[in-house]
Amino acid sequence: MKVSLKWLSEYVDITAPLEKLAERLTMAGVEVNETQVIGAGWENIVVGKIVSVDAHPNADRLRLATVDLGKQQITVVCGAPNLAVGDKVVFAYVGAQLVDGHTGEIIQLKPANIRGIASEGMVCSEKELGISDRHEGIMVLSPEAPIGAPLSEYLGDAIFDLDITPNRPDCLSVIGIAREVTALTGNKLHIPEVHYGELEDAIDSFASVEIIAPDLCPRYCASLLTGVKVAPSPQWLQQRLFACGMRPINNIVDVTNYVMLEYGQPLHAFDYGGIRGKQIIVRRAGEGETITTLDGVERILNQNILVIADKERAIAIAGIMGGLDTEVTDDTTTILIESANFNQAVIHRGSISLRLSSEASLRFEKGLSRDLPLVALKRATQLMLELSGGKVARGLIDVYPGKQQREPILLSTAQVKRLLGIEVDVSEMVKVLRLLGFGCEQTESSSQVRVNVPWWRTDINCTADLVEEVARIIGYDSIPTTMLSAPLPIHKSMPMLSLRHKLRSTLVSCGFQEVLTYSLTSSEMMSKLSPEPHLMGLTPIKVANPMSREQEYLRTSLRAGLLSVLARNERYMEGGIRLFEIGKTFLLQEKDLPQEREMLCAVLSSLQPELSWQGKAGPVDFFVAKGIIETLSSRLKLVASFEASEDEGLYPGRSAHIIIDNKKIGVIGELHPKVSEAFELTESAYLIEIDLERLLPHAASPKKYQPTPRYPSMIRDIALLVDEQRIYQQIHTIIQDSPLVDQVALFDVYSGEQVPEGKKSLAFRITYQSATHTLTDEEVDEVQQQILDRLSRELGATLRA
Amino acid sequence: MVLNQIEELASRAFDELGKVTNSRELEAWRVHYLGRKSNLTQILRSLATLPLGERCGVGARANEVKEAFEASLAEKKKSLEQGLPLSLQRESLDVTLPGQQVLLGRLHPTTQILDEICDIFSGMGFQVVEGPEAEWEYYNFEALNMPVDHPARDMFATLWIDFETEAGDRPMLLRTHTSPVQIRVMEKSHPPIRVIAPGRVYRYEATDATHEWMFYQVEGLAVDKNITLADLKGTLFEFARRLFGGGRKVRFRCDYFPFVEPGVEVAIDCLVCGGAGCRLCGNSGWIEILGAGMVHPEVLRRVDIDPEVYSGFAFGMGVERIPMLRYGIDDIRLFYSNDLRFLRQF
Numbered sequence A: 001m002k003v004s005l006k007w008l009s010e011y012v013d014i015t016a017p018l019e020k021l022a023e024r025l026t027m028a029g030v031e032v033n034e035t036q037v038i039g040a041g042w043e044n045i046v047v048g049k050i051v052s053v054d055a056h057p058n059a060d061r062l063r064l065a066t067v068d069l070g071k072q073q074i075t076v077v078c079g080a081p082n083l084a085v086g087d088k089v090v091f092a093y094v095g096a097q098l099v100d101g102h103t104g105e106i107i108q109l110k111p112a113n114i115r116g117i118a119s120e121g122m123v124c125s126e127k128e129l130g131i132s133d134r135h136e137g138i139m140v141l142s143p144e145a146p147i148g149a150p151l152s153e154y155l156g157d158a159i160f161d162l163d164i165t166p167n168r169p170d171c172l173s174v175i176g177i178a179r180e181v182t183a184l185t186g187n188k189l190h191i192p193e194v195h196y197g198e199l200e201d202a203i204d205s206f207a208s209v210e211i212i213a214p215d216l217c218p219r220y221c222a223s224l225l226t227g228v229k230v231a232p233s234p235q236w237l238q239q240r241l242f243a244c245g246m247r248p249i250n251n252i253v254d255v256t257n258y259v260m261l262e263y264g265q266p267l268h269a270f271d272y273g274g275i276r277g278k279q280i281i282v283r284r285a286g287e288g289e290t291i292t293t294l295d296g297v298e299r300i301l302n303q304n305i306l307v308i309a310d311k312e313r314a315i316a317i318a319g320i321m322g323g324l325d326t327e328v329t330d331d332t333t334t335i336l337i338e339s340a341n342f343n344q345a346v347i348h349r350g351s352i353s354l355r356l357s358s359e360a361s362l363r364f365e366k367g368l369s370r371d372l373p374l375v376a377l378k379r380a381t382q383l384m385l386e387l388s389g390g391k392v393a394r395g396l397i398d399v400y401p402g403k404q405q406r407e408p409i410l411l412s413t414a415q416v417k418r419l420l421g422i423e424v425d426v427s428e429m430v431k432v433l434r435l436l437g438f439g440c441e442q443t444e445s446s447s448q449v450r451v452n453v454p455w456w457r458t459d460i461n462c463t464a465d466l467v468e469e470v471a472r473i474i475g476y477d478s479i480p481t482t483m484l485s486a487p488l489p490i491h492k493s494m495p496m497l498s499l500r501h502k503l504r505s506t507l508v509s510c511g512f513q514e515v516l517t518y519s520l521t522s523s524e525m526m527s528k529l530s531p532e533p534h535l536m537g538l539t540p541i542k543v544a545n546p547m548s549r550e551q552e553y554l555r556t557s558l559r560a561g562l563l564s565v566l567a568r569n570e571r572y573m574e575g576g577i578r579l580f581e582i583g584k585t586f587l588l589q590e591k592d593l594p595q596e597r598e599m600l601c602a603v604l605s606s607l608q609p610e611l612s613w614q615g616k617a618g619p620v621d622f623f624v625a626k627g628i629i630e631t632l633s634s635r636l637k638l639v640a641s642f643e644a645s646e647d648e649g650l651y652p653g654r655s656a657h658i659i660i661d662n663k664k665i666g667v668i669g670e671l672h673p674k675v676s677e678a679f680e681l682t683e684s685a686y687l688i689e690i691d692l693e694r695l696l697p698h699a700a701s702p703k704k705y706q707p708t709p710r711y712p713s714m715i716r717d718i719a720l721l722v723d724e725q726r727i728y729q730q731i732h733t734i735i736q737d738s739p740l741v742d743q744v745a746l747f748d749v750y751s752g753e754q755v756p757e758g759k760k761s762l763a764f765r766i767t768y769q770s771a772t773h774t775l776t777d778e779e780v781d782e783v784q785q786q787i788l789d790r791l792s793r794e795l796g797a798t799l800r801a
Numbered sequence B: 001m002v003l004n005q006i007e008e009l010a011s012r013a014f015d016e017l018g019k020v021t022n023s024r025e026l027e028a029w030r031v032h033y034l035g036r037k038s039n040l041t042q043i044l045r046s047l048a049t050l051p052l053g054e055r056c057g058v059g060a061r062a063n064e065v066k067e068a069f070e071a072s073l074a075e076k077k078k079s080l081e082q083g084l085p086l087s088l089q090r091e092s093l094d095v096t097l098p099g100q101q102v103l104l105g106r107l108h109p110t111t112q113i114l115d116e117i118c119d120i121f122s123g124m125g126f127q128v129v130e131g132p133e134a135e136w137e138y139y140n141f142e143a144l145n146m147p148v149d150h151p152a153r154d155m156f157a158t159l160w161i162d163f164e165t166e167a168g169d170r171p172m173l174l175r176t177h178t179s180p181v182q183i184r185v186m187e188k189s190h191p192p193i194r195v196i197a198p199g200r201v202y203r204y205e206a207t208d209a210t211h212e213w214m215f216y217q218v219e220g221l222a223v224d225k226n227i228t229l230a231d232l233k234g235t236l237f238e239f240a241r242r243l244f245g246g247g248r249k250v251r252f253r254c255d256y257f258p259f260v261e262p263g264v265e266v267a268i269d270c271l272v273c274g275g276a277g278c279r280l281c282g283n284s285g286w287i288e289i290l291g292a293g294m295v296h297p298e299v300l301r302r303v304d305i306d307p308e309v310y311s312g313f314a315f316g317m318g319v320e321r322i323p324m325l326r327y328g329i330d331d332i333r334l335f336y337s338n339d340l341r342f343l344r345q346f
């Protein structure tokens, strides 16, 4: 909200420098975003009076204006249509900085010769002064403007642009800010006094108000003026509205806006002549009922919208916008001013369902005080009477079904200390609260007061609220800093955190870059993950109000995000791309929150990284990817085994389940060529996917210590001939499970010359170890023979000569 | 027969000795030709088993060869030692050639800063906890003192999950902040509580250089007897000091969040202009880093913690902001578009 300091200073003396005041307001919760000084550049610009207007000898459209500037009179050439003798205007001497009326750029005024007439100086428009965009004619000042006075003194101002938090609708007003300034500076507050004379005729003879929906309209007040003359507002009023970012319309509408800015209460002026049946009815709209609002748009209403109606039809959407039928026009002579309180929810919902918000609705939906309508109505009535002539009908309408009693709140010094950690004595507390307009009464206890909340503070409901009031006025800076001193709570172990940590650090050491991708994805993305153009097995969860089709579904897997990142980066990276993400996937559950499963997904591009002068490294293949799993499991002190799998996103015959302690915890494999193609990958890639929730129980259990061997080990190499399709895993298991065998390592796989057709040779190095004695050759020979016998019996393996 | 063997051995040995270029190879040569298990030693040991006629000749020749071996060994040793500086020079490397590259990945900058934040608070006794990203409206709003139609809800543009109850309500959403974790923690545990909760949050928001629809927050909560706003100040000052260094100024000002009272906004002096005012700080000289306050009594009451007995503070901060300030990153969208040329800088 914008507040003019000139206006503000009508209610409270401003003694502090602007910057200081802005800082104090900001610190106390009323944030000053920006301070704009109006007239800071108005040097060599003064108030003048037009004393004569003559024709230009050489141009029809130009005229010569002679301006009285007090000390001298200057004649300048001017093209404005509204030059009138006697008007007070703004005169710029040569050298003044002005806004160019056409280009909008800042220019310095130079002496000119226009069609043969010398012109030193200029009569300015509002646009040229940077006050508004008006450039149709020159700016005409009010008749009281002092001739010769610098414009910066006469019209200069400073504007605070404020961020008002949603709990403080009372601060969406100049008086609200004045109250804050009073509390912060101690300077006295002056609220305008309201008096006006009334007609004999009572308002009741003109109109009555009925509230059919009292839950949505706790209070409705109205006054009535007859014989008004609708005209433009005086300049001071127009200027204030401008300064606060509003456009002046006419003296009637401008008064309602002015009082809204002044007090924070939205008001509405009806052309009384348009109200049928002399009756105002506040009711819910009918389903499908229509109204054409002031902006000329026909709106279709529903039952959740509150309207102001007459006997026959809706004449305004309550709290949001007036109707066109009862708009105040130049012909209007009788005005009904509405000042009401509406339920904040109905205004909020109405504004959303109509996609229509206004200065009024923005205020109502924050919840305004029910005491405010009457105060603001009286002020508006007085101003309208002053500015538009006419007479005020006797009395006011005040229908108030929602009257409430507010209970006082008890506040003690102990409560302040308990929340703030600082001693504030009662007298200080009372001083601060009284400056803010709170009433404080003594209680039986000398360290406690009974606090009555002023009517405009709808946000204060409990002790903590009062403590904040005290704190923000004495200043958060005066609160000390202390460290938590109580004993530490018991910490539970968080195995998932440590698992994630281990996996991340291991993958990073293996050359994987961590990425974080969006949790929302599109059905198109998901369908790329399978060669068949249907969604991957799991049903994704939909967002009800997605921002775009790309962000419509919660991801059920990390694959799509990672593969898109891979594809995007392939465009400027020469191979060697390894990526991983650990994140949540979302699985549908019946009538419950989605199941959030934490997954690890990693991808490796098959292309090796940049060339090395020491020779190119081998290709990235399935076994490189598999080595990553083995490294990860080794980091977790686990042993992973693998079992061929079928996964619709992976290359048939080149994918496997990852198995830990007989449980499938993930998959590994080469991408299905069609998936590769769908993601527009230039090279084939390998994918690892681990379900962390499944891995966790195995990773969390600590392993027992094994003593280091005290006796020497014995190493034997054997080469076995086996059928081509024999699976290594079975051979390995038989050897590994034999007595005395400590380690088994495959070091060669060979088929070709010297190996019979349909066979392959596997060479193993076996390390034998005993925990109790030094092994002898005979002992090892015997064990090895048993191994060979078993391999031959179960797998048909023979020792290669 | 054996004599032939000796001659063969000798010629092979001298041949190989000629090829020896360093002391390691020389030692291997010695073990092979003069060691306990060497052929020559075997021959000398087994002289007794030879026929008498052969024994003399073989013995003499073997000893001769042995002496020749020993002499040549000594000579070679000497020459190697003399030639060492030269051969070292010959074997010198161009040490400016690139080293062999080991692939090294990096953690995402968000993960790095989250780890850093969590470490700082762990050091102050806060336990890391987590909560769901898809959340009930109750936890995201209502339990945090924001009933339906509360004006503060407008500060949180929400992405709703497409699920309706029979009554036509839409009770699930993507959490708009990490604050619902406060409620979940307080529901399950009793004071003393001291936790931080990092995680993803979502907003229905158009993206630009300073706005993302998905980002990370860290929530903090401490509840116990006698926790005060002064403790909150102390904790957050210490955090700012550890994260940004001791020289930073920290500002505490009154602000409003429905689930705390009193409410606080914490800012640090601008890293770019040092408080003088610039574009980054909107000419204020201050950069907001987090929102905080004393847990609202209504919030405590709702989770059955008596606000007359216990008090607590809570805070929440945006995470990406911190590396943005620290590294001068001017577009938040860089974080989750995952361009490796960006990510590898951290």
Ligand SMILES: [Zn+2]
Residues within 6 Å of the ligand: B270, B271, B272, B273, B274, B275, B276, B277, B278, B279, B280, B281, B282, B283, B285, B286
């Ligand atoms: Zn700055």
